[in-house]
Amino acid sequence: MLLLHAFPLSADQWLPQLARVPPGWRFVAPDLRGFRGAGPAFEDPGAADLSIDDYARDIAALATHLEIESATVCGVSMGGYVALAFRRLFPSRVRGLVLSNTRAGADTAEARASRDRMIELVRREGVAAVAAAMTPRLLGETTRRDRPDLEDAVRRLIVMNAPGSIAAALAALRDRPDSTALLPSIDVPALVIAGDEDVVTPPAEADILHRALAGSTLVVLQGVGHLSNLEDPLAWNSALHQFLK
Numbered sequence: 001m002l003l004l005h006a007f008p009l010s011a012d013q014w015l016p017q018l019a020r021v022p023p024g025w026r027f028v029a030p031d032l033r034g035f036r037g038a039g040p041a042f043e044d045p046g047a048a049d050l051s052i053d054d055y056a057r058d059i060a061a062l063a064t065h066l067e068i069e070s071a072t073v074c075g076v077s078m079g080g081y082v083a084l085a086f087r088r089l090f091p092s093r094v095r096g097l098v099l100s101n102t103r104a105g106a107d108t109a110e111a112r113a114s115r116d117r118m119i120e121l122v123r124r125e126g127v128a129a130v131a132a133a134m135t136p137r138l139l140g141e142t143t144r145r146d147r148p149d150l151e152d153a154v155r156r157l158i159v160m161n162a163p164g165s166i167a168a169a170l171a172a173l174r175d176r177p178d179s180t181a182l183l184p185s186i187d188v189p190a191l192v193i194a195g196d197e198d199v200v201t202p203p204a205e206a207d208i209l210h211r212a213l214a215g216s217t218l219v220v221l222q223g224v225g226h227l228s229n230l231e232d233p234l235a236w237n238s239a240l241h242q243f244l245k
């Protein structure tokens with residue numbers, strides 16, 4: 001299974017899943033290009049003008065390097081966009097699909113304008129300002145009330161990233177294609193996971209995915225927001241492991 005993280009985190013998002021790999025499975029959790037590492041030593045000149053398809057091609061190249069011919073591909077949020085691009089570009093390499101807290105549609109005009117404002121924010125004030133603006137929206141109300149430690153942890157994951165990588169990813173998210181027309185052609189087992197307190201991709205978006213993916217399973221986790229695999233890892237892992245069986 002290839003595990004593709006959300007924006008603007010890193011593969012550390014998957015630590016609760018990497019600690020509970022079911023028997024017979026191999027989990028591979030890469031950092032998407034440019035993520036993890038701030039400061040001049042980590043600046044990636046290849047991060048400019050990236051597209052969601054570029055991230056998907058990176059994952060394909062990594063899988064080839066690791067001699068993985070095909071895999072179940074799992075993505076949360078931005079990772080879900082990359083997973084759908086991977087399926088469109090490399091259909092024979094996808095054996096199953098897990099889409100968590102994500103959507104198929106492209107950005108609306110309002111969302112595109114919001115991305116542009118965030119790009120200006122990171123360029124003007126740095127990654128810490130992005131973390132301050134985004135973290136409250138990434139986590140559900142219950143999590144923020146009951147687990148302030150997780151809010152701090154998510155903020156730390158965000159500020160590990162370089163401003164240029166954040167800006168490049170925001171542009172890629174803003175300009176990604178609409179994947180809605182792709183969904184009916186996906187004929188592999190699929191699991192869709194949502195959080196009932198997700199204000200970024202509400203459960204209605206998960207329902208759209210579920211209805212379009214023939215034979216898919218939909219799980220709506222209670223009391224969690226956009227980063228459901230971190231907010232309730234036991235419930236999230238349970239849904240995943242049942243699907244993998």
